Amino acid sequence: NIDPVQTATVPFLVDARYGEPNGQFSFSYIGDLWNSLWVDGEETTLEWSSLITGTWIHVHIDTTRPFTDDMTFMSKVAS
Helix, strand or coil: CECCCCCCCCCEEEECCCCCCCCEEECCCECCCEEEEEECCEEECCCHHHCCECCCCCEEEEECCCCCCCCEECCCCCC
């Protein structure tokens, strides 16, 4: 459930930049690691505005290439 009030303050859906420099999916930037976005079982455009706020949704994101490292959800990695 993405809180629409927090969108500007917690703008990360997924952050995989520990092992993949372009692994950020955020309000302001979507790295080239991400290939496609599915919301509630339907493919949609790969952009933040495709995410529905204020309700629970199922999100599936495909990558353009395999990687093996940590991912942080709904937050960014520690700097």
